[in-house]
Amino acid sequence: KVLVDSLVEDDHTLQSLLTPQPPLLKALYTYESKMAFLTRVAKIQQGALELLRSGVIVRLAQCQVYDMRPEMDPQSMFGMRDPPVFIPAPVDRYRQILLPALRLCQVILTSSTAQHLQxxxxxxxxxxxxxxxxxxxxxxxxxxxxxxxELALLTGIISKAALPGILNELDVDVNEGSLMELQGHIGRFQRQCLGLLSRFGGSDRLRQFKFQDDNVEGDRVSKKDELELAMQQICANVMEYCQSLMLQISPTFQHAVCLFTPSLSETINRDGPRQDTQAPVIPYWRLPGLGIIVYLLKQSANDFFSYYDSHRRSVNKLQNVEQLPPDEIKELCQSVMPVGVEKISTAQKYVLARRRLVKLINNRAKLLSLCSFIIETCLFILWRHLEYYLLHCTPTDSQDSLFASRTLFKSRRLQDSFTSETNLDFRSGLTGGSQHDIDQLQADAINA
Known part of the structure; x- marks a missing residue:
């Protein structure tokens, strides 16, 4: 309890660490140690429940340091700026403060199965x-x-916390006005998460980055592995979020909540004759089309086989390290130790090569698991949407003009804010489509 309460007391000191020329960073390291200890406690179910009772997350909500996010350094784009030698940049110091808080929230959500809603x-x-x-x-x-x-941790948290019915668990007095405000916050989180699919669901810019510069050495190789894993984790988190929303809100197949419009234009544009062109970025306030799910499904299937081949090759190399060519041994060693490989013995080179191969095998195993989950979830979401649009959807233009206009009005209101109240009518707001949209979906599905 004393340790939890001290987090609020440290708030002002942590804020002072985000200045361009900070004082001593001792307070930062003390904070990291506290959060690491609390995270270890939270990994046990009883520990997570005790932390909930002590109000650790409520204390984190009161800390203002998390609102002091520095401006991003343009030179750090694509993660290729070398870090400062001694004092981390302000944005890096900020992440040293924010990321432990996000990890603690994630671990508590995972461990507290008995009190998940709380x-x-x-x-x-x-x-x-x-x-x-x-x-x-x-x-x-x-x-x-x-x-x-940041995104990987945050999307994982949102996928488990920003769900229907959770507003009822907030420890605050909620009137009608504040309820709409809270629903607005949740709605923006949801739409922005959906918008991430157009960025990380195989978008050309990120795909090109992931496989560019194959000759980078040292920790840059490990950094590319981390980036690729984070991108797949983000997609997996968003897909888990979509699945949870549909399962919780949609009582039957006939009354499904569709998070994606009946449009396959994204996959057609990306798989068309001009695959080198950048796919248009969808504004976060618009619902994405079903085509992004089809494209993500195709890309994840391709990624799965690519990772599987890489995993199998690495396992074979690990079993026969002594038979690998000297150039390949050197390349593996340089991924672990960029400088001085020529000066170490052959036995030491084999140790470094094995270390790199084990790390690569573990990385590919995680990627295979994420791709499997993404593929499975994409198929579920695609099936639920197609079943509704092709079998149960009543086209909006088949109704009288007054009712159609009322539906359009409700659609705009509901797109502004998903609600957590299950008694509100999601179905009329998020699942409409004209007869032309449905016909176009059927035609595009044949060619997709």
């Missing part, structure tokens, strides 16, 4: 308390390792 309610309160920061992270176009790590 945990999700407190985490949602943390997200809403720092909503400006959360939305800035979701909108950030930076592709550095730090930015992707």
């Amino acid at each position: 945990a999700a309610g407190q985490v949602l309160q943390f997200l809403i308390s720092h909503s400006d920061t959360i939305q800035a992270i979701l909108r950030c176009q930076d592709v550095s390792a730090g930015s992707l790590q």
